[in-house]
Amino acid sequence: MAESKILFDNGTHKCIMFSIDDEMHEEKFLSVNQYLLMQDGAGILIDPGSDSTFHELCDAISEYLPIEKIKFVFFSHQDPDVAGSISQWSVSTSTKLVMPSIWVRFMSHYGVLDVDRIFSLPDKGTQIPFGEGYIKFLPAHFLHSPGNFSLYDSQSQILFSGDVGAAVVPPIAVYKEIDSFESHLPYLESFHKRYMSSNKACKAWVENLSEISIKMIAPQHGAVFRDDDVNKFLNWFEQLECGLDLIEDLY
Amino acid sequence: MLDKGKIKELKELSEGLTLLYVEDNDRLREKASALLQKLFDNVISAADGEEGYILFKENRPEIVISDIKMPKLNGLDMIKKIKKIQPSTKFIVTTAFDEKELLHQAIELGVFYYMQKPMKIEELATTLRRCIQSINMEDSSSLFNSYMADMLNYQSDMLALMSKTRPLFVNQMFLNFFDLENIDEFEDKYGDFGSLLLEHNGFLYNHDNIDWFREASQGADKLFHVKITDQQNNYRHFILKMHPLPKKANMYIMSLNDITDLNLLSLFDSKAVENDEKIKSRVTIMKLMEVVHKNNAEIKIHNFYKGLTITNLGLIAKMKGEYLTVKTSYMQQKASQYQKSILISSEIFPAAVLCEPIEKIDFERQSIIVKEMKFLQRNPTQRKSVRVQPEDHHTVSLFFENRKFYGEVMIHDLSVEAVKLEVNALPAGLKEATEVSVDMVLEHDRKPIIINTPAQVLRINEMPRSFYIILTLKHTDQQKKVLIDYVAKRQMSLIREFKGMQFG
Numbered sequence: 001m002a003e004s005k006i007l008f009d010n011g012t013h014k015c016i017m018f019s020i021d022d023e024m025h026e027e028k029f030l031s032v033n034q035y036l037l038m039q040d041g042a043g044i045l046i047d048p049g050s051d052s053t054f055h056e057l058c059d060a061i062s063e064y065l066p067i068e069k070i071k072f073v074f075f076s077h078q079d080p081d082v083a084g085s086i087s088q089w090s091v092s093t094s095t096k097l098v099m100p101s102i103w104v105r106f107m108s109h110y111g112v113l114d115v116d117r118i119f120s121l122p123d124k125g126t127q128i129p130f131g132e133g134y135i136k137f138l139p140a141h142f143l144h145s146p147g148n149f150s151l152y153d154s155q156s157q158i159l160f161s162g163d164v165g166a167a168v169v170p171p172i173a174v175y176k177e178i179d180s181f182e183s184h185l186p187y188l189e190s191f192h193k194r195y196m197s198s199n200k201a202c203k204a205w206v207e208n209l210s211e212i213s214i215k216m217i218a219p220q221h222g223a224v225f226r227d228d229d230v231n232k233f234l235n236w237f238e239q240l241e242c243g244l245d246l247i248e249d250l251y
Numbered sequence: 252m253l254d255k256g257k258i259k260e261l262k263e264l265s266e267g268l269t270l271l272y273v274e275d276n277d278r279l280r281e282k283a284s285a286l287l288q289k290l291f292d293n294v295i296s297a298a299d300g301e302e303g304y305i306l307f308k309e310n311r312p313e314i315v316i317s318d319i320k321m322p323k324l325n326g327l328d329m330i331k332k333i334k335k336i337q338p339s340t341k342f343i344v345t346t347a348f349d350e351k352e353l354l355h356q357a358i359e360l361g362v363f364y365y366m367q368k369p370m371k372i373e374e375l376a377t378t379l380r381r382c383i384q385s386i387n388m389e390d391s392s393s394l395f396n397s398y399m400a401d402m403l404n405y406q407s408d409m410l411a412l413m414s415k416t417r418p419l420f421v422n423q424m425f426l427n428f429f430d431l432e433n434i435d436e437f438e439d440k441y442g443d444f445g446s447l448l449l450e451h452n453g454f455l456y457n458h459d460n461i462d463w464f465r466e467a468s469q470g471a472d473k474l475f476h477v478k479i480t481d482q483q484n485n486y487r488h489f490i491l492k493m494h495p496l497p498k499k500a501n502m503y504i505m506s507l508n509d510i511t512d513l514n515l516l517s518l519f520d521s522k523a524v525e526n527d528e529k530i531k532s533r534v535t536i537m538k539l540m541e542v543v544h545k546n547n548a549e550i551k552i553h554n555f556y557k558g559l560t561i562t563n564l565g566l567i568a569k570m571k572g573e574y575l576t577v578k579t580s581y582m583q584q585k586a587s588q589y590q591k592s593i594l595i596s597s598e599i600f601p602a603a604v605l606c607e608p609i610e611k612i613d614f615e616r617q618s619i620i621v622k623e624m625k626f627l628q629r630n631p632t633q634r635k636s637v638r639v640q641p642e643d644h645h646t647v648s649l650f651f652e653n654r655k656f657y658g659e660v661m662i663h664d665l666s667v668e669a670v671k672l673e674v675n676a677l678p679a680g681l682k683e684a685t686e687v688s689v690d691m692v693l694e695h696d697r698k699p700i701i702i703n704t705p706a707q708v709l710r711i712n713e714m715p716r717s718f719y720i721i722l723t724l725k726h727t728d729q730q731k732k733v734l735i736d737y738v739a740k741r742q743m744s745l746i747r748e749f750k751g752m753q754f755g
Contacts (some may be wrong), residue, residue: 054735054737087743088736090739091637092739111739113582114560114562116560116632127469227502240737
């Protein structure tokens with residue numbers, strides 16, 4: 001069931017969250033979020049997801065904007081739940097496909113042989129103007145993918161964090177807004193400890209955010225963090241031992 | 252005693268240098284002077300600081316050895332005076348007194364070495380050797396700097412070290428072009444650099460939401476066209492490049508390469524692209540290629556495989572005589588081998604360049620060599636949508652005025668929004684904007700995909716033995732979804748087919 005929710009709207013600039021799942025409802029699952037930024041009749045789509053949900057997402061987006069008006073589709077990393085629909089996006093629009101540079105060479109496997117369609121993000125990220133503000137691609141490498149970016153929208157001050165902040169929740173209790181960080185924490189821990197690569201990567205990501213003001217963190221799975229929960233999450237994440245820090249547990 | 256070998260070596264090293272020796276003790280001065288003359292061709296000596304200073308002014312020696320405590324003018328005061336007129340002089344001071352106060356003063360004056368009396372020959376020879384080496388090194392570094400400055404000043408491009416939008420240091424070409432004595436005058440005379448960049452279609456200048464500096468600095472090492480007027484109010488056409496300095500935030504080397512003589516300004520104005528003679532000129536293309544080559548800028552190489560666009564980055568590796576060598580990926584080489592041509596595009600080209608035929612493909616060196624090249628009027632590299640050729644056994648029917656057209660019809664290629672049909676004859680009365688309908692039976696994974704939709708004739712192209720009819724599809728949302736899935740899947744299977752092919 002396609003759901004959408006407006007996260008930010010100041011009359012000229014909008015951020016919309018879609019929640020179109022493609023996993024069978026198992027005991028615990030990663031509910032998926034897709035995001036659309038809109039201004040002056042142009043759109044930027046964030047982590048559109050797999051090929052099986054492409055049409056459903058297009059229908060949901062069409063309520064707000066014709067899909068031909070999407071100028072950039074941003075893929076934070078190469079996983080199929082993020083980038084599986086690259087082929088459909090490439091044939092149905094003339095959008096630029098924005099992705100980490102290290103994944104560009106693999107795009108022929110997703111159906112793209114034309115680098116003209118691709119906007120390759122350098123490792124240190126970049127910033128592009130969007131409407132009256134800008135969007136900034138911030139490195140999030142090894143969280144979990146070795147080539148991975150978060151996207152910051154200067155006007156809404158929302159940080160679209162990809163897999164960082166993802167929550168695994170029971171399907172009967174899926175929620176998209178967090179009541180309290182403390183009660184949400186159990187759904188974060190196991191995913192982050194197993195999927196994130198190491199505390200060093202977490203620290204580097206958090207430190208790099210110090211120069212921007214963040215009102216909301218919107219991950220690709222689970223629920224969004226607002227206001228105080230933003231800092232609570234960043235403090236927790238900065239201290240998190242994960243991945244290589246816990247490698248002994250895996251052997 | 253120094254052996255003869257060392258004496259000879261030092262003497263060779265000191266060739267052309269002059270040494271001044273200042274010592275008030277007559278006997279010591281004579282003895283030491285005799286030794287120093289074995290090591291230096293030119294040795295002069297003085298009995299006190301005052302005489303030393305006078306002799307210095309007359310002879311300008313590179314090295315001065317001096318006692319400290321002397322009548323009239325002491326050694327340290329003499330050094331101070333000499334330093335004022337020739338700061339690069341190397342001083343070695345000698346003293347019988349082990350006084351820390353003097354040592355400190357000597358260090359403050361920047362003397363090269365502090366030597367206790369009696370001078371030991373070995374120590375003196377080692378110190379002199381180091382002293383000469385240091386002089387030679389400084390000479391070569393100042394020579395290097397002056398050559399570098401000459402290279403920067405007398406090369407044909409304008410160069411500027413930019414701190415954000417402000418030029419800090421510039422070469423002589425830059426000063427000449429803007430008629431400046433020095434760069435400090437720039438801001439007063441011209442204000443912001445960006446205000447000099449003039450409006451021109453496809454060029455870099457401040458307009459709407461475009462800030463020249465943001466564009467140029469974000470596209471590090473990208474090439475941009477800019478138009479600036481010279482002192483005689485003529486328009487000059489430059490290629491601008493900003494190269495960021497490593498580890499220095501907001502510092503760039505900006506280069507401006509004047510290509511006005513290529514007469515391309517008019518080509519960028521779409522209304523003026525009629526000038527076929529200019530556009531076809533191979534010389535112009537080669538000169539543009541040279542600009543790209545010189546700036547080590549990226550080009551894009553395009554090929555087509557059954558409708559699919561295959562594009563990869565490339566570099567111009569070599570230009571020799573009439574031949575142009577480009578380097579690119581293996582995938583692109585394979586595509587060019589299949590197509591027997593390549594299309595080259597660059598941000599500084601007014602149109603894509605078709606190179607046909609291919610002279611040579613060297614898979615080991617990742618290179619493609621071409622000779623024949625021309626600009627293409629219609630630019631296939633700017634296709635908005637992905638096109639694919641369907642399977643050979645597809646069928647298609649064209650309906651016009653409710654009647655089926657019975658000539659030979661096949662799909663040349665199709666995209667989500669349009670289809671290009673190839674027909675052996677044109678149905679009577681069919682022209683642009685005519686309403687028709689098409690019935691296409693395609694296949695994927697052995698399942699038929701049927702699309703039956705109204706359409707409109709966008710264009711008709713006459714070919715030597717057939718006609719192309721390009722139709723814009725007026726399909727329903729549902730049919731469009733089916734077509735998106737078909738084109739996406741066909742794209743994947745064409746890529747697999749292409750990758751699996753072995754040419755020649």
